[in-house]
Amino acid sequence: MKSYKWIRRAAVAGMVVLLTSGCSVQGTKEHSQSIDPPPTGADANAAGNAKPVTAPVIQNPSQITVYAKDDNDFIAPVGINVEKSVDVAKKALEAMVDGNPASAQMPAGFKAVIPKGTTVKGINILKDQKLAVIDFSKAFTDYNVQDERKILEAITWTMTGFPSVEKVQLRVEGKELKEMPQGATPLDEPLSRAMGINLEKPEGVDYGQSTPVTLYFLGQSADNYKYYVPVTRLVDRTDNVAQAVINELIAGPAQRKGLAAVMTPGAELKQIKQAEDLITVDFTDKVLGPDKKAPADALKAVVLSLTENEGASTKVQITVNGDAKVSTDDNQSYSKPVSRPTSVNPVKM
Secondary structure, rough: OOOOHHHHHHHHHOOOOOOOOOOOOOOOOOOOOEEEOOOOOOOOOOOOOOOOOOOOOOOOOOEEEEEOOOEEEEEEEEEEEEEEOOHHHHHHHHHHOOOOOHHOOOOOOEEEEOOOOOOEEEEEEEEOOOEEEEEEOHHHHHHOOHHHHHHHHHHHHHHHOOOOOOEEEEEEOOOOOOOOOOOOOOOOOOOOOHHOOEEEOOOOOOOHEEEEEEEEEEEEOOOOOOEEEEEEEEEOOOOOOOHHHHHHHHHHOOOOOOOOOOOHHHHHHHEEEEEEEEEEEEHHHOOOOOOOOHHHHHHHHHHHHHHHHHHOEEEEEEEEEOOOOEOOOOEEOOOOEEEEEOOOOOOOO
């Protein structure tokens, strides 16, 4: 099981503001199928900022996933295009700087979280440690304290989306940051996805007796762009993370503005099995709609959530009452094991 000491230490220090009112992604493997991302709405190219910037014309595009803040203050992935380059990780971070032309590709309501004027001075990836050491300019320290954790989440989850990176260390003007400058978030250890994202601590769950699970629910912007939002929820300690993931997806999002449930009301899990890199999830027929098809959003969220927690190379087989002949309301077949998509929430240009 992963180590989640970072979450607990941060919470004890009072750094984490919990709201109690979402990769090293792999391509499709042979004999498995990939899932499509959710559809984009109209005018998905709008930046949604008070002072819009114009997206540059990209001659040799390469799609990457970066993390940005939506209208409801959630950090969510967005697939954008950058010029194909060996320095793609640096281009990803530059696209996350407020005011950078690449951020104009983001859907309406999304905002880049790295402070305006920040320069990415360098990235050194230590391959033997899977560690990315990022050096920012002084402007990186100029931000609102309430955005501190969001900035850390966005940088960490963007960088760990590259297969060669599992941990991130920050520097400013060549000097290692021991803590964040505004809210004093401790940075004495490299950051990883174990820190969670959009954290939730339900009432009654104890930090010391909890297991974090990351779930994908749906968000929707004012212009009807629909996208997945990862949420890390603390649940009572368990060794069966996969089952906890499905149970929490069925339970749905907490009462937080901006998140919608993905599962069919009344959906039930019959059993879940794991064998090497394959997870088989068997639902009752209550997961199906009146047309005897499963909601596409639900099954995509199942795949995203399970592969987020169990590893991006994991494949997911979905069955209903033991039958693998499952199709969705967008007419996609889930009869074969499904891999994690190579991009989450791509914006169609």
